[in-house]
Amino acid sequence: MRWTEAALAVVLAGATSPMQANPQAGAQTSAQTAPQPPVPSPAQSPAQSTPMPSVPAPVPPRIQPAFMVVLDAAHGGSDSGAHLKNDLQEKDVTLGLTTRLRSTLQARGIGVITTRESDANLVPLNRAETANHAKAAACLVIHATATGSGVHLYTSSLAPANPGGLQPWQTAQAAFVTQSLKLEAEIDSALAHAQVPVTLGRASVQPIDNLACPAVAVELAPLVGGHITEGREVSDAAYQKEVVDALAAALNAWRSDWKQ
């Protein structure tokens, strides 16, 4: 199916996509580390309790949605993405970064779903399906490039729309743009704290416009040396760790902010 044909589909913003009934082969869930939502007390069976019709039934505790983060390692398979220095391919750098960030988040008790865990071919529609199915609190689309300096943060260029109601699949992100900008500010702040230069922008990049979650594209660029900073390549492990730690700190802070 061509990507543009997906525009005919409609999603309920903040809910599920129409095609999410098919589970993603490439999607991986860290269910064992994901915080489980509070489970209401099991109802007692009539055989174990005395019926008390005059007393109202206990109200089950309200189930809070889990704080789940979706990490999308861009490109993969035949789509190698940008060609970086030292014969590196973007698809490999994004996968490595995503794996490292997933581990760091899991160590902090944050549930993570990744769109791919291997060098798999995934179309943007599959990635959006995975993210929308998760009802995630944050979706990060990880990219890498050979130009610019520091980290580039991009949110959807769609105009904000009121959340709720039916949203066209092609512009599902519109209802989350305001939250995405808040998430972007959280990440910007954490990277600034780590003294990593940041460029902010709005862009039209698949699959962000189709994500029904606060979504930011994070593009890692080389660090251009300056008066107080030393130049670093995107493959520099120490540089990657600084960025990953800053992203994890931002998502940790987002855990208490995302419902506001």
Place this chain on the structure above:
Amino acid sequence: MITRAHKILFLLMLLACIIMAAVLIRLRNRAQDRLQAEAAAAPPSIAEGSSVSPRAVTLYVPNDLDGSLLAVERSIALPADSNAQARVLLESLIAAFHADGSTHPMSVASGINEVYFLPVPKSPGQAADAGQMAVVDLNGALAAAQPSGIEPETLTLLAVMATLHANLPTVSQVHFLVDGQPRDTLAGHADLTRTYLASEANPEPNPVETSQ
């Protein structure tokens, strides 16, 4: 056996063929003379734009390091035709990408096949003119030379949109093709399937550099 009547008929047909060939050659020569005369009387082409008086234009050149668009004033001879004007403007922009010390380096010095203009239909209740949509047909060589990444690709598109809108204010929307065909992305990232609003390229006020 060939009769005399057949011989006469054959000779008449041969004569008719010779006359027709002579007429066709004469017509072809006349048409060739007419085309050459029209070409000689035609206005100078875009490549000979230097004969047109130069005009001050603003090009928006990206800076990859901070993601900004820098306004650069140039004096360029623009042809009268708006399509050709747009093409000359964008070719000048790409030449600026290619120049030494460029803040948005690109390995090609040209890359615009054509720029077409379409009227944007008015939305219901809209009183003002909705402007024009510029359909920019990029060269495949430009797309191949475009550095891959969200930032570099987005900046290229924004620079094209900002330059068109600044110099041809009627341009309100921009759509991109590559070698005359729709394409998903410019170089793996920036979406080319959608039509962009020229207002999306909103360069921040910054110092204007002037060069010839």
